[in-house]
Amino acid sequence: MSDPFDDFDIDNPDLPKAIKKKAMGSGGYPYDDKLDWDVYEAQMLDLQKQLVLLQDHLSKSGERVMVVFEGRDAAGKGGTIKTYLENLNPRYNLIAALPKPNDRERTQWYFQRYVDWFPAAGETVLFDRSWYNRAGVEPVMGFCTPEQTAHFLDEVPSFEKHITNEGIHLFKFWLSIGREMQLKRFHDRRHDPLKVWKLSPIDLQALDKWDAYSAARDVMLDRTDSTHAPWTIIRANDKRRGRINVIQTVLDQLSFKGKDRDAIGEIDPKITLSAQHFMKLEKGD
Numbered sequence: 001m002s003d004p005f006d007d008f009d010i011d012n013p014d015l016p017k018a019i020k021k022k023a024m025g026s027g028g029y030p031y032d033d034k035l036d037w038d039v040y041e042a043q044m045l046d047l048q049k050q051l052v053l054l055q056d057h058l059s060k061s062g063e064r065v066m067v068v069f070e071g072r073d074a075a076g077k078g079g080t081i082k083t084y085l086e087n088l089n090p091r092y093n094l095i096a097a098l099p100k101p102n103d104r105e106r107t108q109w110y111f112q113r114y115v116d117w118f119p120a121a122g123e124t125v126l127f128d129r130s131w132y133n134r135a136g137v138e139p140v141m142g143f144c145t146p147e148q149t150a151h152f153l154d155e156v157p158s159f160e161k162h163i164t165n166e167g168i169h170l171f172k173f174w175l176s177i178g179r180e181m182q183l184k185r186f187h188d189r190r191h192d193p194l195k196v197w198k199l200s201p202i203d204l205q206a207l208d209k210w211d212a213y214s215a216a217r218d219v220m221l222d223r224t225d226s227t228h229a230p231w232t233i234i235r236a237n238d239k240r241r242g243r244i245n246v247i248q249t250v251l252d253q254l255s256f257k258g259k260d261r262d263a264i265g266e267i268d269p270k271i272t273l274s275a276q277h278f279m280k281l282e283k284g285d
Contacts, residue, residue, distance in 0.1 A: 008183055010204070015187045019180045026178020028281060029237040030270040040240040046263040047247045048087045055088050055124075057256035062121035064168045067250065068130045071175030072213060073203045074185035076239045080175070081126045083243045094119070097128035110134060110152060111159055119168065131156065135220035140212045141202065153223040160229035170229050171250055174221070175236040176278070179210055218279065225275040233278040235271045245272045 007016050024032060058065065067084075069077040078097075085093050096117040105113050111131055119125045129137075134152040138144040163170050177185075186207070189199040206213065225231045232249055236242035248267045251259070273281070 005179075005183075008207075010187055010190050010207070013191055015184060019183050019187075022180040023178070023184040024181070024237055026180035026237065027176060027235070029178060029181075029235055031238060031241070034238045035240040035244075037240075040244070043244055043265060044083070044247075046260075046265070047244065047251065050251050050258075050260065050263055051084070051247065052087060053258040054251065054254060054256045055092065058124065059092060059122040064119040064121065065124040065171070065250075065254070066119060066127070066163070066168055067124065067171045067173065068127045068132070069173050069175065070129060070132050070136070071173075071236065072177060072182055073200075073206050074182050074189070074198075075175035075177050076236045076242055077128050077175055078198075079239060080236075080243045080246050081128055084126060084247060088124075092122055093124045094126070095128060096125050096130075110148075111155075118163075131159075132220065132224075135224070136213065136216050137202070140209055140216050141205065153219070156224050157226050157229070160224075160226065164228045169254060171253075172229060172231050173246055173249075174217070174231055174233050174275075174278075175242060176233055177236050181237045182210075183207075214282075218282070221275045221279060231275040233273040233275060235273070241268065241271050244268075248272075 005019075008019060024034075057063070069081060071077055081095060085095070094117070096114070098113060098117070101108075101113065114127075114131050117125055117127070131152075134144060134149055135156075139146065139149045160170060186199060186203060189195045221231055234242050234245055234249075244265075245268055248264055249272060251264045252267060
């Protein structure tokens with residue numbers, strides 16, 4: 001039987017049927033279809049109303065929130081951030097999407113340029129990729145040495161302990177998608193004139209590095225999942241369910257006036273996993 005990946009040509013406008021057919025269920029995704037749009041819109045409206053109440057609470061209490069989004073290319077990080085911020089004040093809810101470091105930044109303490117983006121009183125900062133580049137993209141693509149990654153993995157738990165000791169609410173999300181779903185989304189970007197800008201040369205190079213990224217992810221989760229800064233894995237083949245569960249997780253863990261657990265809803269245990277549970281599933285345990 002031929003391997004559908006052998007026939008994948010991102011420049012061919014016709015996506016291989018085998019990849020298209022398997023995309024939603026790839027990576028062990030537990031649902032066959034996307035969440036119904038009407039259900040999604042109704043639930044998201046309730047959640048965004050709760051986010052507005054949370055924003056008001058943060059502005060009055062001075063509490064600070066940081067949300068880190070990691071995951072493979074095309075996992076849906078940017079779209080999830082956009083949805084989270086849709087009805088919030090951009091003065092107090094910020095996106096940190098840092099470009100590659102310049103010559104000066106490359107000589108700094110590795111975490112330094114990220115610290116500049118940490119929230120002030122009442123602010124929420126959402127990182128579209130973060131310091132975890134050093135555990136994923138950089139080692140896989142050869143942008144850092146193995147020694148630099150090892151040093152990073154040693155340092156990051158204590159670095160994040162300083163963050164939480166400071167009183168900042170820190171959330172870390174890994175958006176997980178299957179291989180066929182990633183290929184489908186890459187293909188969609190390539191052939192959509194409104195999305196083609198999302199497809200970078202690094203994305204194209206990643207096509208042949210699926211296993212390398214998986215291995216790097218596993219080491220990262222094993223070394224940096226902690227009681228003070230745990231990872232939350234979001235299965236994101238269906239962007240609608242993924243976005244809902246991200247927002248639910250943040251709202252569920254924070255206290256604020258007007259919090260309505262019925263409006264927040266139940267977090268889906270098939271979509272939202274701990275790092276330990278996710279790793280067991282990946283290993284087939």
